[in-house]
Amino acid sequence: MPELPEVEVTRLGIHPYIEGRKVTGLILRRDGLRWPFPANLQQLIVGQTVVSTGRRGKYLLLHFSHGSLLIHLGMSGNLRIMPPHTPAQKHDHVDIVLGDQMLRLTDPRRFGAVLWHDHADGALEEHLLLRKLGVEPLSDRFTDDLMFQQTRQRSAPIKQVLLAGDVVVGVGNIYACESLFRAGINPKIAADRISRKRYQVLSVAIRQILAEAIKQGGSTLKDFVGADGKTGYFQQSYFVYDRAGEACRVCQGTIRHITQGQRSSFYCVNCQK
DNA sequence: ATTCCCTCCTGCGCGC
DNA sequence: TGCGCGCAGGAGGGAA
Numbered sequence: 491m492p493e494l495p496e497v498e499v500t501r502l503g504i505h506p507y508i509e510g511r512k513v514t515g516l517i518l519r520r521d522g523l524r525w526p527f528p529a530n531l532q533q534l535i536v537g538q539t540v541v542s543t544g545r546r547g548k549y550l551l552l553h554f555s556h557g558s559l560l561i562h563l564g565m566s567g568n569l570r571i572m573p574p575h576t577p578a579q580k581h582d583h584v585d586i587v588l589g590d591q592m593l594r595l596t597d598p599r600r601f602g603a604v605l606w607h608d609h610a611d612g613a614l615e616e617h618l619l620l621r622k623l624g625v626e627p628l629s630d631r632f633t634d635d636l637m638f639q640q641t642r643q644r645s646a647p648i649k650q651v652l653l654a655g656d657v658v659v660g661v662g663n664i665y666a667c668e669s670l671f672r673a674g675i676n677p678k679i680a681a682d683r684i685s686r687k688r689y690q691v692l693s694v695a696i697r698q699i700l701a702e703a704i705k706q707g708g709s710t711l712k713d714f715v716g717a718d719g720k721t722g723y724f725q726q727s728y729f730v731y732d733r734a735g736e737a738c739r740v741c742q743g744t745i746r747h748i749t750q751g752q753r754s755s756f757y758c759v760n761c762q763k
Numbered sequence: 764a765t766t767c768c769c770t771c772c773t774g775c776g777c778g779c
Numbered sequence: 780t781g782c783g784c785g786c787a788g789g790a791g792g793g794a795a
Contacts, residue, residue: 493788524771524791548789565788566773581773599772601789619791646766655790662788711788712775752768754787 492563494627494660495703496714496722497548500569502704503717507571507591508540508552515587519578523597524564527584528606535559540588546615547623547659557608560617564601570594571717598713624657627696632658634690641681641689648684648692649677650751661696664709664731667756669696671730676762677755678748702727730756 492500513535518527528534535554544551544558550569552559561569574592578585584595584604595602607617615621624640625631640657641648651657652666661669670677672695675688684692708714708722711732715721725731729739734747734756743760 496788524789562789564771564790597772598774599787599789601771644765650766653789664788709788714788751766 492548492565492567492708492714493662493665493703494545494548495665495700495724496708497545497550497563497660498704499708499716499722500563501543501545501550504569504571504593505543507717508586508588508593509542510539511588511591512539513537513586514589515574515585517585517587519583522604523583523600524562524603525605527604531604531606534606534608535586546620547626547655548662549620551614557606557610558614560603560605560607560619561595562603562605564597564599564603566599566713567595567597567602568713568715569717570596570715570719572719622656623659624655625659627658627660627700632693632697634686634693637689637693638686641684644681646681647678647750648675648681649755651681652696653751653753658696660700663753663755664728665696665699665703667731668729669699671757671762672699674762677750677757730758732756 516532516536521527538554540552541555542553544553548562550561572592572594574587581598582594582596586593607614625636637657641651644651649666649670652661673692675692703709703724706722706724707716709725710721711725730745733745736745738745738758738761741758741760743758745756745758748755
Protein backbone atom coordinates (compact mmCIF):
# COMPACT_ATOMS: atom_id res chain seq x y z
CA MET A 491 0.00 0.00 0.00
CA PRO A 492 1.43 2.95 1.41
CA GLU A 493 3.35 5.75 -0.11
CA LEU A 494 3.47 9.18 1.43
CA PRO A 495 -0.19 10.09 0.82
CA GLU A 496 -1.48 6.92 2.46
CA VAL A 497 0.78 7.38 5.47
CA GLU A 498 -0.30 10.99 5.80
CA VAL A 499 -3.97 10.09 5.45
CA THR A 500 -3.42 7.55 8.21
CA ARG A 501 -1.69 10.10 10.41
CA LEU A 502 -4.44 12.67 9.92
CA GLY A 503 -7.01 10.02 10.73
CA ILE A 504 -5.48 8.76 13.96
CA HIS A 505 -4.18 12.09 15.21
CA PRO A 506 -7.41 13.40 16.80
CA TYR A 507 -7.92 10.14 18.69
CA ILE A 508 -4.47 9.72 20.17
CA GLU A 509 -2.78 13.08 20.65
CA GLY A 510 -2.65 14.06 24.30
CA ARG A 511 -3.97 10.69 25.39
CA LYS A 512 -2.30 8.18 27.65
CA VAL A 513 -1.42 4.69 26.51
CA THR A 514 -3.26 2.34 28.86
CA GLY A 515 -2.46 -0.96 27.26
CA LEU A 516 -0.40 -2.69 24.60
CA ILE A 517 -1.06 -6.03 22.96
CA LEU A 518 1.57 -7.66 20.74
CA ARG A 519 0.37 -10.81 18.96
CA ARG A 520 3.73 -11.79 17.54
CA ASP A 521 7.40 -11.07 18.15
CA GLY A 522 7.83 -8.61 15.32
CA LEU A 523 7.22 -7.81 11.69
CA ARG A 524 10.14 -7.00 9.44
CA TRP A 525 12.23 -6.64 12.58
CA PRO A 526 11.55 -7.76 16.16
CA PHE A 527 9.43 -5.35 18.17
CA PRO A 528 11.38 -3.35 20.79
CA ALA A 529 12.02 -5.77 23.64
CA ASN A 530 10.63 -3.58 26.41
CA LEU A 531 7.86 -1.82 24.51
CA GLN A 532 5.34 -2.30 27.31
CA GLN A 533 7.49 -0.46 29.83
CA LEU A 534 8.40 2.18 27.26
CA ILE A 535 4.92 3.37 26.35
CA VAL A 536 2.24 2.05 28.69
CA GLY A 537 1.38 4.87 31.09
CA GLN A 538 2.97 7.44 28.80
CA THR A 539 1.17 10.17 26.89
CA VAL A 540 1.26 10.61 23.11
CA VAL A 541 2.49 14.19 22.88
CA SER A 542 2.05 14.51 19.11
CA THR A 543 2.10 12.62 15.85
CA GLY A 544 4.43 13.12 12.93
CA ARG A 545 5.66 11.64 9.72
CA ARG A 546 9.06 11.36 8.07
CA GLY A 547 8.84 9.99 4.55
CA LYS A 548 6.78 6.83 4.89
CA TYR A 549 7.48 6.49 8.61
CA LEU A 550 4.65 7.43 10.91
CA LEU A 551 5.82 8.84 14.25
CA LEU A 552 4.16 8.83 17.65
CA HIS A 553 6.08 11.22 19.87
CA PHE A 554 6.32 10.69 23.62
CA SER A 555 8.15 12.89 26.09
CA HIS A 556 11.07 10.45 26.28
CA GLY A 557 11.20 9.05 22.75
CA SER A 558 9.31 8.24 19.57
CA LEU A 559 7.58 5.19 18.18
CA LEU A 560 8.34 4.70 14.49
CA ILE A 561 5.73 2.77 12.52
CA HIS A 562 6.24 1.72 8.92
CA LEU A 563 3.30 0.21 7.06
CA GLY A 564 5.39 -1.74 4.56
CA MET A 565 3.44 -2.88 1.51
CA SER A 566 0.18 -3.92 3.08
CA GLY A 567 -0.18 -2.28 6.46
CA ASN A 568 -2.86 -0.06 7.89
CA LEU A 569 -3.63 1.56 11.22
CA ARG A 570 -7.19 1.95 12.37
CA ILE A 571 -8.99 3.43 15.31
CA MET A 572 -11.56 1.11 16.87
CA PRO A 573 -13.10 0.25 20.21
CA PRO A 574 -10.85 -1.67 22.63
CA HIS A 575 -11.46 -5.43 22.76
CA THR A 576 -12.52 -5.55 19.11
CA PRO A 577 -11.86 -9.21 18.19
CA ALA A 578 -8.56 -9.60 16.36
CA GLN A 579 -8.50 -10.90 12.82
CA LYS A 580 -5.79 -12.99 11.24
CA HIS A 581 -3.36 -10.19 10.42
CA ASP A 582 -3.92 -7.88 13.37
CA HIS A 583 -0.54 -7.75 15.07
CA VAL A 584 -0.45 -4.79 17.45
CA ASP A 585 -3.06 -2.98 19.56
CA ILE A 586 -2.21 0.24 21.35
CA VAL A 587 -5.00 1.00 23.78
CA LEU A 588 -5.62 4.61 24.80
CA GLY A 589 -8.47 4.54 27.27
CA ASP A 590 -11.69 4.12 25.33
CA GLN A 591 -9.94 4.11 21.94
CA MET A 592 -7.62 1.61 20.36
CA LEU A 593 -5.08 1.91 17.58
CA ARG A 594 -4.71 -1.36 15.69
CA LEU A 595 -1.91 -2.27 13.29
CA THR A 596 -2.90 -4.75 10.58
CA ASP A 597 -0.35 -5.99 8.05
CA PRO A 598 -0.92 -9.18 6.01
CA ARG A 599 2.49 -9.26 4.34
CA ARG A 600 4.32 -8.24 7.50
CA PHE A 601 6.81 -6.00 5.72
CA GLY A 602 5.99 -3.25 8.17
CA ALA A 603 7.95 -2.25 11.23
CA VAL A 604 7.53 -0.89 14.74
CA LEU A 605 10.67 0.66 16.21
CA TRP A 606 11.58 2.81 19.16
CA HIS A 607 13.90 5.78 19.23
CA ASP A 608 14.82 6.96 22.68
CA HIS A 609 15.65 10.61 23.23
CA ALA A 610 18.68 9.44 25.18
CA ASP A 611 20.08 8.06 21.93
CA GLY A 612 20.22 11.45 20.25
CA ALA A 613 18.17 13.32 17.70
CA LEU A 614 15.40 11.41 15.96
CA GLU A 615 16.52 12.55 12.52
CA GLU A 616 19.83 10.79 13.17
CA HIS A 617 18.07 7.45 13.57
CA LEU A 618 19.72 4.85 11.33
CA LEU A 619 16.66 4.51 9.13
CA LEU A 620 15.89 8.22 8.89
CA ARG A 621 19.25 9.84 8.51
CA LYS A 622 19.74 9.07 4.83
CA LEU A 623 16.28 10.20 3.79
CA GLY A 624 15.84 13.02 1.29
CA VAL A 625 13.72 16.12 1.77
CA GLU A 626 9.99 16.12 2.43
CA PRO A 627 8.21 16.80 -0.89
CA LEU A 628 5.56 18.97 0.75
CA SER A 629 8.10 21.15 2.54
CA ASP A 630 9.63 24.42 1.42
CA ARG A 631 13.00 22.72 1.11
CA PHE A 632 11.77 20.69 -1.86
CA THR A 633 12.58 22.81 -4.89
CA ASP A 634 13.62 22.39 -8.50
CA ASP A 635 17.00 23.73 -7.50
CA LEU A 636 17.44 20.99 -4.92
CA MET A 637 16.42 18.29 -7.40
CA PHE A 638 18.84 19.68 -9.96
CA GLN A 639 21.75 19.91 -7.51
CA GLN A 640 21.12 16.46 -6.06
CA THR A 641 21.09 14.75 -9.44
CA ARG A 642 24.37 16.01 -10.86
CA GLN A 643 26.55 13.08 -11.97
CA ARG A 644 23.68 10.75 -11.31
CA SER A 645 23.17 8.69 -14.44
CA ALA A 646 20.44 6.40 -13.11
CA PRO A 647 17.00 6.76 -14.72
CA ILE A 648 14.92 9.49 -13.10
CA LYS A 649 12.25 6.97 -12.08
CA GLN A 650 14.74 5.01 -10.00
CA VAL A 651 16.19 8.15 -8.48
CA LEU A 652 12.72 9.15 -7.31
CA LEU A 653 12.14 5.71 -5.80
CA ALA A 654 15.53 5.67 -4.07
CA GLY A 655 14.27 8.29 -1.63
CA ASP A 656 17.57 10.00 -0.96
CA VAL A 657 16.67 13.09 -2.97
CA VAL A 658 12.99 13.30 -2.09
CA VAL A 659 11.07 10.93 0.20
CA GLY A 660 7.66 9.35 0.07
CA VAL A 661 7.33 8.98 -3.69
CA GLY A 662 6.73 5.29 -4.30
CA ASN A 663 6.03 3.43 -7.49
CA ILE A 664 2.55 4.74 -8.15
CA TYR A 665 3.23 8.40 -7.50
CA ALA A 666 6.59 8.30 -9.29
CA CYS A 667 4.82 7.05 -12.43
CA GLU A 668 2.02 9.58 -12.12
CA SER A 669 4.35 12.50 -11.40
CA LEU A 670 6.57 11.74 -14.37
CA PHE A 671 3.52 11.55 -16.59
CA ARG A 672 2.24 14.91 -15.39
CA ALA A 673 5.69 16.40 -15.93
CA GLY A 674 5.95 14.88 -19.42
CA ILE A 675 9.22 13.14 -18.58
CA ASN A 676 10.08 9.65 -19.80
CA PRO A 677 10.98 7.47 -16.78
CA LYS A 678 14.08 6.17 -18.55
CA ILE A 679 15.80 9.55 -18.87
CA ALA A 680 19.05 9.76 -16.89
CA ALA A 681 18.60 12.07 -13.92
CA ASP A 682 21.68 14.14 -14.80
CA ARG A 683 20.40 14.79 -18.30
CA ILE A 684 17.24 16.55 -17.18
CA SER A 685 17.33 20.32 -17.32
CA ARG A 686 16.71 22.67 -14.44
CA LYS A 687 13.59 23.84 -16.20
CA ARG A 688 12.22 20.31 -16.43
CA TYR A 689 12.99 19.76 -12.75
CA GLN A 690 10.88 22.82 -12.07
CA VAL A 691 7.97 21.12 -13.83
CA LEU A 692 8.65 17.80 -12.11
CA SER A 693 8.88 19.23 -8.60
CA VAL A 694 5.56 21.00 -9.08
CA ALA A 695 4.01 17.81 -10.46
CA ILE A 696 5.18 15.75 -7.48
CA ARG A 697 3.77 18.26 -5.01
CA GLN A 698 0.45 18.45 -6.83
CA ILE A 699 0.04 14.70 -7.22
CA LEU A 700 0.82 13.99 -3.57
CA ALA A 701 -1.42 16.77 -2.31
CA GLU A 702 -4.30 15.63 -4.50
CA ALA A 703 -3.84 12.03 -3.40
CA ILE A 704 -3.96 13.05 0.26
CA LYS A 705 -7.09 15.05 -0.40
CA GLN A 706 -8.72 11.99 -1.98
CA GLY A 707 -7.86 9.70 0.91
CA GLY A 708 -4.90 8.03 -0.81
CA SER A 709 -4.98 5.09 -3.20
CA THR A 710 -6.65 1.79 -2.45
CA LEU A 711 -5.53 -1.01 -4.75
CA LYS A 712 -6.19 -3.91 -2.42
CA ASP A 713 -5.97 -3.30 1.23
CA PHE A 714 -5.30 0.30 2.10
CA VAL A 715 -7.85 1.92 4.38
CA GLY A 716 -7.59 5.05 6.48
CA ALA A 717 -7.91 5.20 10.23
CA ASP A 718 -11.69 5.10 9.88
CA GLY A 719 -11.58 1.99 7.70
CA LYS A 720 -12.57 3.84 4.56
CA THR A 721 -10.82 3.27 1.24
CA GLY A 722 -9.07 6.00 -0.72
CA TYR A 723 -10.08 6.85 -4.23
CA PHE A 724 -7.08 8.49 -5.86
CA GLN A 725 -6.64 5.32 -7.94
CA GLN A 726 -9.54 6.58 -10.04
CA SER A 727 -7.32 9.47 -11.04
CA TYR A 728 -4.44 7.40 -12.43
CA PHE A 729 -3.23 8.43 -15.86
CA VAL A 730 -0.64 5.68 -16.32
CA TYR A 731 -0.20 3.40 -13.29
CA ASP A 732 -1.45 -0.13 -14.01
CA ARG A 733 -2.92 1.04 -17.31
CA ALA A 734 -0.63 -0.87 -19.70
CA GLY A 735 -2.25 -1.30 -23.10
CA GLU A 736 -4.99 1.19 -22.32
CA ALA A 737 -5.47 4.52 -24.06
CA CYS A 738 -3.66 7.58 -22.74
CA ARG A 739 -6.22 9.90 -21.21
CA VAL A 740 -4.52 12.84 -22.92
CA CYS A 741 -3.38 11.72 -26.40
CA GLN A 742 -5.22 8.38 -26.81
CA GLY A 743 -1.87 6.66 -27.42
CA THR A 744 -1.16 3.33 -25.74
CA ILE A 745 0.26 3.25 -22.22
CA ARG A 746 3.44 1.20 -22.12
CA HIS A 747 4.78 -1.04 -19.35
CA ILE A 748 8.50 -1.50 -18.74
CA THR A 749 10.60 -2.86 -15.86
CA GLN A 750 13.15 -0.66 -14.15
CA GLY A 751 15.12 -2.01 -11.21
CA GLN A 752 12.69 -4.93 -10.79
CA ARG A 753 9.80 -2.48 -10.51
CA SER A 754 7.04 -1.80 -13.01
CA SER A 755 6.96 1.55 -14.76
CA PHE A 756 4.08 2.84 -16.83
CA TYR A 757 4.26 5.74 -19.24
CA CYS A 758 2.93 7.26 -22.44
CA VAL A 759 5.45 7.28 -25.28
CA ASN A 760 3.81 10.31 -26.88
CA CYS A 761 3.34 12.46 -23.80
CA GLN A 762 6.61 11.62 -22.05
CA LYS A 763 9.89 12.39 -23.78
C1' DA B 764 30.41 4.68 -4.71
C1' DT B 765 26.80 2.70 -7.52
C1' DT B 766 23.91 -0.94 -9.09
C1' DC B 767 21.93 -5.34 -9.19
C1' DC B 768 19.62 -8.87 -6.99
C1' DC B 769 17.52 -11.20 -3.21
C1' DT B 770 14.73 -11.21 0.65
C1' DC B 771 10.94 -10.81 4.08
C1' DC B 772 5.20 -12.59 3.51
C1' DT B 773 0.30 -13.21 2.08
C1' DG B 774 -3.25 -12.78 -1.30
C1' DC B 775 -5.12 -12.29 -5.66
C1' DG B 776 -5.85 -12.76 -10.57
C1' DC B 777 -4.75 -15.21 -14.46
C1' DG B 778 -4.22 -19.15 -17.64
C1' DC B 779 -4.69 -23.89 -18.19
C1' DT C 780 -13.67 -25.62 -9.73
C1' DG C 781 -8.96 -26.18 -8.74
C1' DC C 782 -4.14 -25.41 -8.99
C1' DG C 783 0.21 -23.43 -9.95
C1' DC C 784 2.47 -19.34 -11.20
C1' DG C 785 3.68 -14.59 -11.25
C1' DC C 786 3.18 -10.43 -9.41
C1' DA C 787 2.07 -6.59 -6.00
C1' DG C 788 2.29 -0.37 -2.84
C1' DG C 789 8.69 -0.98 0.41
C1' DA C 790 13.30 -1.05 1.18
C1' DG C 791 17.45 -2.96 3.78
C1' DG C 792 21.51 -5.57 2.90
C1' DG C 793 25.01 -8.11 0.63
C1' DA C 794 27.52 -9.07 -3.48
C1' DA C 795 29.73 -7.48 -7.58
